[in-house]
Amino acid sequence: MSADLFDFVLGLGDDALIAAQRLGEWTSRAPEMEEDIALANIALDQLGAARLLLTYAGELEGAGRDEDALAYLRGDREFRNCLLVELPNGDFAVTMAKLFFLSAYQLPLYDALAGCGDERLAAIGAKARKESAYHLDHSSLWVRRLGDGTEESHRRMQEAVDQVWPYTHELFAADPAAPVDPAGLRAGFEATVEPVLTEATLTRPGDGFTPGGGRQGLHTEHLSFLLAEMQVLHRAHPGARW
Amino acid sequence: MVNPREAAAAVVDPEIRVITIDELGILRSVETDPATGRVVVTITPTYTGCPAMDVIRADVRRALAAAGHPDAEVRTVYSPAWSTDWISDSGRAKLSAAGIAPPAPVARPNVVPLTLAVRCPRCGSPETEQVSRFGSTACKALWRCRSCSEPFDHLKAL
Ligand SMILES: [Zn+2]
Numbered sequence: 001m002s003a004d005l006f007d008f009v010l011g012l013g014d015d016a017l018i019a020a021q022r023l024g025e026w027t028s029r030a031p032e033m034e035e036d037i038a039l040a041n042i043a044l045d046q047l048g049a050a051r052l053l054l055t056y057a058g059e060l061e062g063a064g065r066d067e068d069a070l071a072y073l074r075g076d077r078e079f080r081n082c083l084l085v086e087l088p089n090g091d092f093a094v095t096m097a098k099l100f101f102l103s104a105y106q107l108p109l110y111d112a113l114a115g116c117g118d119e120r121l122a123a124i125g126a127k128a129r130k131e132s133a134y135h136l137d138h139s140s141l142w143v144r145r146l147g148d149g150t151e152e153s154h155r156r157m158q159e160a161v162d163q164v165w166p167y168t169h170e171l172f173a174a175d176p177a178a179p180v181d182p183a184g185l186r187a188g189f190e191a192t193v194e195p196v197l198t199e200a201t202l203t204r205p206g207d208g209f210t211p212g213g214g215r216q217g218l219h220t221e222h223l224s225f226l227l228a229e230m231q232v233l234h235r236a237h238p239g240a241r242w
Numbered sequence: 243m244v245n246p247r248e249a250a251a252a253v254v255d256p257e258i259r260v261i262t263i264d265e266l267g268i269l270r271s272v273e274t275d276p277a278t279g280r281v282v283v284t285i286t287p288t289y290t291g292c293p294a295m296d297v298i299r300a301d302v303r304r305a306l307a308a309a310g311h312p313d314a315e316v317r318t319v320y321s322p323a324w325s326t327d328w329i330s331d332s333g334r335a336k337l338s339a340a341g342i343a344p345p346a347p348v349a350r351p352n353v354v355p356l357t358l359a360v361r362c363p364r365c366g367s368p369e370t371e372q373v374s375r376f377g378s379t380a381c382k383a384l385w386r387c388r389s390c391s392e393p394f395d396h397l398k399a400l
Contacts, residue, residue, distance in 0.1 A: 034376070035374075037376050037377065038374060038375070038376035041376040041377075044289070045291050046291070048290025048291025048292065049290050051290070051291075052320065122321070123319075123321030124320060126320075126322070127320050127321070127323040127324075128290060134375065134376075134398075137375070
């Protein structure tokens with residue numbers, strides 16, 4: 001088996017898993033009932049993609065680890081998710097900025113996977129891209145609504161975009177050996193994102209600061225706290241079932 | 243013994259209990275393995291994270307056991323990806339009768355999309371509006387009728 005392919009699939013699975021966990025934190029806390037349900041649904045979609053990707057990663061590795069072993073029994077340095085997804089939710093604007101950039105990356109990624117030579121990834125991509133299209137639609141709606149809203153909502157949406165933007169660079173780090181090289185998705189991402197920012201009367205931030213390291217297991221301190229909460233039950237009661 | 247295809251096709255969706263998994267289009271095939279004689283049922287999820295899949299698998303196994311096939315195997319496939327276009331006409335009629343507006347045909351690339359009004363399943367009025375594109379389950383959106391004021395679920399095109 002290819003160690004490179006394992007790392008690639010693990011990275012995408014971890015992106016979806018950590019995004020699901022963060023979005024799930026909004027459950028019962030969203031600003032309105034409809035949004036509470038929307039965020040929970042999007043979290044569920046991310047979790048569904050994570051399960052398929054991590055199951056496949058476990059099979060590629062061939063060491064007997066299933067989706068649960070990969071999700072619950074790894075330490076923070078063994079996670080390969082991008083930093084973007086582990087950042088705290090912040091206010092609603094930060095959550096929407098994160099979701100907007102994530103789905104503007106995941107949609108073309110899954111779309112490209114749907115046409116790639118790896119049969120398993122192609123099936124996962126074809127399924128997940130339909131769901132990503134809804135996530136992108138929903139988050140870009142909020143970015144426009146808040147950006148082009150009141151003075152206060154505009155201020156907070158711009159702050160959120162400024163805060164999250166640097167973390168988008170890591171998503172497109174070149175990986176020429178991968179079934180889909182993320183570097184090739186950058187142009188499509190910008191073509192999606194820029195018109196929405198313009199319509200939202202928001203300014204596209206500069207590209208000076210480009211934090212990264214998630215794909216190599218070098219994370220922010222936020223991931224450790226997230227994992228502690230996500231993994232505690234499974235670690236305290238290994239193999240527990242409902 | 244009941245025909246295994248009929249037994250599997252009669253299983254109802256656990257979240258939308260007015261429609262069978264066959265009508266919903268998630269029952270992909272029912273075959274008998276010629277070597278072992280075991281029945282193999284293949285299903286596919288509506289959404290990747292659909293939490294009803296475990297219940298559906300258990301319900302299919304139970305239905306097959308009751309039909310005289312206690313060793314039936316249930317397989318899950320993800321390709322080709324489920325589409326709301328696979329919901330049968332009888333399924334659409336049952337959804338509508340249960341107050342859930344059925345989905346419009348999925349827009350095809352290179353075809354001018356038709357924006358069809360979602361009709362209120364209560365009064366039939368096309369004067370409706372979306373309240374939220376996410377609803378009580380992954381496959382539904384929340385709508386409201388401007389004519390009769392009733393809120394209703396709409397199975398969104400996928
Ligand atoms: Zn009505």
